[in-house]
Amino acid sequence: MTSTSPAQQAEKHVAPQADHSDAAKSLVRRIAEGRAWLFLAGLIVCFEVWSRFAYGATFVLNPFNLQSIAIFAVAPLLLATGQTFVIISGGIDLSLGFIMGLAAVIAAHATNMAGAAIPLPLAMLAGILAAVIVAGVPGVINGLLISRLRIPPFIGTLGMFGVARGAAYLLAGGTTVPVQNSWFALLGNGKFYSVPYLVIITAIFVIVMHYILSQTRFGQHNYAIGANAQAARRAGIDIKDHILRLYVLSAMCAGLGGALYAARFTAGAAQAGEPLLLDSVAAVVIGGASLFGGSGTIFGTVAGALVIAVIQYGLVFVNVEPFWQFIAVGVVIIISVLIDQAQRRFSGARQDE
Amino acid sequence: MNSSVQTAPLLEVRNLSKHFGAVRALNDFSMVVRPGEVVALAGDNGAGKTTLIKAISGVYQPTGGEILLRGQPVSFTTPQEAREKGIETIYQDLALADNLSIGANIFLGREPMRKAFGFLPVLDRKAMAAAAKETMSRLDFHVSRLEAPVSNFSGGQRQAVAIGRAVYWDAQILIMDEPTAALGVPEQRKVISLIHQLKAQGRGVIFISHNLHDIFAVSDRIVVLRRGVQAGERKISETNHDEVVKLMVGG
Numbered sequence: 001m002t003s004t005s006p007a008q009q010a011e012k013h014v015a016p017q018a019d020h021s022d023a024a025k026s027l028v029r030r031i032a033e034g035r036a037w038l039f040l041a042g043l044i045v046c047f048e049v050w051s052r053f054a055y056g057a058t059f060v061l062n063p064f065n066l067q068s069i070a071i072f073a074v075a076p077l078l079l080a081t082g083q084t085f086v087i088i089s090g091g092i093d094l095s096l097g098f099i100m101g102l103a104a105v106i107a108a109h110a111t112n113m114a115g116a117a118i119p120l121p122l123a124m125l126a127g128i129l130a131a132v133i134v135a136g137v138p139g140v141i142n143g144l145l146i147s148r149l150r151i152p153p154f155i156g157t158l159g160m161f162g163v164a165r166g167a168a169y170l171l172a173g174g175t176t177v178p179v180q181n182s183w184f185a186l187l188g189n190g191k192f193y194s195v196p197y198l199v200i201i202t203a204i205f206v207i208v209m210h211y212i213l214s215q216t217r218f219g220q221h222n223y224a225i226g227a228n229a230q231a232a233r234r235a236g237i238d239i240k241d242h243i244l245r246l247y248v249l250s251a252m253c254a255g256l257g258g259a260l261y262a263a264r265f266t267a268g269a270a271q272a273g274e275p276l277l278l279d280s281v282a283a284v285v286i287g288g289a290s291l292f293g294g295s296g297t298i299f300g301t302v303a304g305a306l307v308i309a310v311i312q313y314g315l316v317f318v319n320v321e322p323f324w325q326f327i328a329v330g331v332v333i334i335i336s337v338l339i340d341q342a343q344r345r346f347s348g349a350r351q352d353e
Numbered sequence: 354m355n356s357s358v359q360t361a362p363l364l365e366v367r368n369l370s371k372h373f374g375a376v377r378a379l380n381d382f383s384m385v386v387r388p389g390e391v392v393a394l395a396g397d398n399g400a401g402k403t404t405l406i407k408a409i410s411g412v413y414q415p416t417g418g419e420i421l422l423r424g425q426p427v428s429f430t431t432p433q434e435a436r437e438k439g440i441e442t443i444y445q446d447l448a449l450a451d452n453l454s455i456g457a458n459i460f461l462g463r464e465p466m467r468k469a470f471g472f473l474p475v476l477d478r479k480a481m482a483a484a485a486k487e488t489m490s491r492l493d494f495h496v497s498r499l500e501a502p503v504s505n506f507s508g509g510q511r512q513a514v515a516i517g518r519a520v521y522w523d524a525q526i527l528i529m530d531e532p533t534a535a536l537g538v539p540e541q542r543k544v545i546s547l548i549h550q551l552k553a554q555g556r557g558v559i560f561i562s563h564n565l566h567d568i569f570a571v572s573d574r575i576v577v578l579r580r581g582v583q584a585g586e587r588k589i590s591e592t593n594h595d596e597v598v599k600l601m602v603g604g
Contacts, residue, residue: 220461224457230448231461234448236463294451
């Protein structure tokens with residue numbers, strides 16, 4: 001009993017080594033965490049060079065391009081902010097795309113209906129509010145399924161993907177719902193000193209979400225649950241309640257996305273968010289979050305969403321066939337995950353002890 | 354040791370039983386923990402050690418018997434209630450969130466807030482870091498990287514964080530389930546010296562281990578469980594490894 005095995009003896013040389021490479025480790029971690037911004041900078045340089053050589057025109061200094069990229073990024077970013085919270089907690093929300101579509105249809109209907117009774121600006125606000133609140137309903141159901149009935153998030157939200165899709169098409173009558181409200185159209189297409197209103201609203205919203213994730217107990221518990229749900233439960237965190245609020249939050253992000261979509265196109269469409277779901281997951285992953293949970297930031301996701309928007313818009317700008325967009329985004333996702341894994345192997349090996 | 358016999362018990366377990374249907378996981382078990390005393394709990398796998406600590410820490414409701422804290426009968430329906438009364442369990446598999454700092458782990462679930470710009474509530478990371486530093490130095494554990502996630506630390510350091518959390522929240526009884534199991538030898542020694550610190554601070558420790566070497570290094574008394582009943586209780590100064598092993602296997 002008093003003797004120690006050779007294996008245990010060997011172990012004692014492992015511990016002190018950890019401190020030596022600490023500086024290198026934190027440098028690697030910082031690079032890995034900021035990789036989305038590096039990607040973004042690299043992409044912009046590439047497109048700038050390409051554009052100048054091929055067309056003799058600037059890419060990034062053209063304000064119209066910047067506006068277009070920002071507008072492009074708005075809807076995927078709104079979905080991705082909610083998705084960031086969910087992915088950090090170790091879950092995933094596949095229903096966001098069609099919750100956005102549902103919200104767009106609701107926003108259009110509610111704005112039109114309210115417009116008949118109250119002044120147009122109030123009707124616009126009522127429409128947006130209705131869209132966000134109704135979007136919360138599938139969020140509540142997602143949250144209850146996952147927290148109370150212990151359905152895996154992938155399956156629960158996949159089911160809600162179908163339910164929200166059907167509900168959105170039924171409410172829209174299988175078509176798009178045009179909005180008759182000049183204020184709503186102005187919100188979706190107007191600019192303040194050449195910055196589109198949609199971009200301003202999204203920027204404010206993203207800052208609020210960043211605050212919630214990084215500065216509140218809710219955000220802190222979200223990280224803890226993603227890393228070690230058992231530890232979070234033992235620390236007295238009400239995980240069921242947290243998960244419920246989490247999926248409502250992410251659904252409401254999609255609700256705002258749907259309302260802003262309806263403003264931009266002055267119409268609600270059930271398929272509004274269909275192509276954006278996977279973009280939202282991609283933005284979160286490119287932004288540095290791990291799909292295993294426990295890591296990720298809102299600003300990383302912003303960079304991830306901008307990377308996707310720059311690829312999509314930039315390839316069109318330099319006149320490449322649009323199908324290359326899918327390939328480019330796919331390659332960026334894979335590289336991003338490879339960097340994440342390499343970084344974990346380099347600095348996080350101790351987690352396996 | 355002799356002086357501590359006279360002090361009033363911090364924790365007393367009287368005739369505690371926990372039955373799962375026909376299975377008597379714990380039967381008519383009694384023990385006492387006094388302030389500044391380390392009581393080792395030994396026994397083979399399935400002897401009822403885990404059932405006992407879960408009954409004490411509020412995870413299980415006992416089938417019979419009673420638990421007294423400073424002479425007052427208590428009953429807990431959740432581990433939170435036990436924790437609020439000062440009974441903290443430190444689990445073998447380290448209940449830490451690896452991606453958070455030491456301070457964030459200490460305050461997990463009860464984070465301090467401050468007002469930024471006079472109105473906006475934000476997490477008070479400075480207070481958390483300061484408390485982390487102060488608590489860890491009380492355990493004679495000096496860490497410089499207070500912002501680093503605990504995954505950067507060694508197993509023994511993380512064990513110290515878990516103990517630090519209990520100390521910060523002023524736990525009077527610490528139940529430690531195999532705290533040295535997953536550690537290398539130097540780290541085991543560090544945890545043993547931590548337990549000595551807790552003892553010196555007048556806390557009661559229930560120490561569960563398979564390692565008799567550790568038990569003899571740190572405990573005042575040893576209580577042996579066998580098939581859910583108390584097989585014997587000895588002062589460490591008056592017993593030896595062979596006798597304890599015999600009690601465990603029922604020789």
